[in-house]
Amino acid sequence: MDAPVIRTKSLRKVYGEGPASVAALDGVDIEVMAGEFVSIMGASGSGKTTLLHVLGCLHRPTSGVYELEGVDVSSLDDESMSAVRNRKLGFVFQSYNLLPQADIVDNAALPLVYAGVPPAERRRRAAAVLAALGLGDRLRHKPGELSGGQCQRVAIARAMVTRPSLLLADEPTGNLDSRTGVEIMGIFQKLNGIGATIVQVTHDPEKIRYSTRIIRLRDGRVESVETVREPLKAAAPDVDIEMLPPPGRA
Ligand SMILES: Nc1ncnc2c1ncn2[C@@H]1O[C@H](COP(=O)(O)OP(=O)(O)OP(=O)(O)O)[C@@H](O)[C@H]1O
Numbered sequence: 001m002d003a004p005v006i007r008t009k010s011l012r013k014v015y016g017e018g019p020a021s022v023a024a025l026d027g028v029d030i031e032v033m034a035g036e037f038v039s040i041m042g043a044s045g046s047g048k049t050t051l052l053h054v055l056g057c058l059h060r061p062t063s064g065v066y067e068l069e070g071v072d073v074s075s076l077d078d079e080s081m082s083a084v085r086n087r088k089l090g091f092v093f094q095s096y097n098l099l100p101q102a103d104i105v106d107n108a109a110l111p112l113v114y115a116g117v118p119p120a121e122r123r124r125r126a127a128a129v130l131a132a133l134g135l136g137d138r139l140r141h142k143p144g145e146l147s148g149g150q151c152q153r154v155a156i157a158r159a160m161v162t163r164p165s166l167l168l169a170d171e172p173t174g175n176l177d178s179r180t181g182v183e184i185m186g187i188f189q190k191l192n193g194i195g196a197t198i199v200q201v202t203h204d205p206e207k208i209r210y211s212t213r214i215i216r217l218r219d220g221r222v223e224s225v226e227t228v229r230e231p232l233k234a235a236a237p238d239v240d241i242e243m244l245p246p247p248g249r250a
Pocket residue numbers: 015016022023024042043044045046047048049050051
């Protein structure tokens with residue numbers, strides 16, 4: 001059997017020091033296998049965002065082990081960690097985090113700047129990914145000219161432009177109406193269908209039913225893990241994932 005994409009062992013993340021310190025993660029052991037679509041649930045303050053930031057190499061754990069595709073990333077230096085983030089991971093934030101002054105092609109192309117891809121090639125690849133996500137007629141638009149759902153598609157395009165094997169999303173539908181949120185689940189299911197492993201954090205008991213497994217956190221620990229027997233299917237009719245260029249030539 002393949003090694004897990006994600007494996008954590010006794011993962012702890014403590015913010016602050018002394019009596020005021022908070023153990024946001026207090027011994028988390030999880031495994032995520034290639035091709036899974038996992039939802040992380042839990043009350044506000046249970047450590048969901050902290051866990052996703054550690055998994056996304058945005059934060060370093062205080063102690064414990066985090067292996068990404070079999071490599072212990074918690075012991076890497078900052079530069080190696082950034083390289084892993086750029087090569088292997090895509091991150092989608094609840095509030096999109098797009099650059100307001102740049103058109104959506106430049107927004108989606110941003111990770112390719114760090115990857116050292118030349119400008120014309122960057123724009124070509126980003127435009128192809130945006131087109132696959134149903135935004136082919138909006139390429140010159142800026143984020144402020146788009147709806148929330150369209151902005152989230154741009155954020156997903158930016159996360160997918162390097163064709164990462166792992167897509168991490170923190171409350172990706174938290175700012176969207178219910179119908180648009182389901183469309184985002186449809187996009188995730190399509191990306192999952194072509195091999196992307198997905199881990200999303202959500203508060204929404206409806207959205208977890210589109211994923212294949214649910215991990216519940218409580219006070220920085222795993223409370224329960226549940227396999228979804230028959231995940232709901234979400235439609236994303238204007239998304240044509242077949243158009244997404246293959247890895248390496250995105
Ligand atoms: N930068 C920080 N400094 C100090 N404490 C923090 C920091 N970030 C998070 N915490 C604390 O860590 C705990 C977990 O926070 P986290 O943001 O991971 O929760 P969450 O499950 O994502 O919550 P929410 O559903 O409200 O987004 C909370 O008690 C929070 O107050």
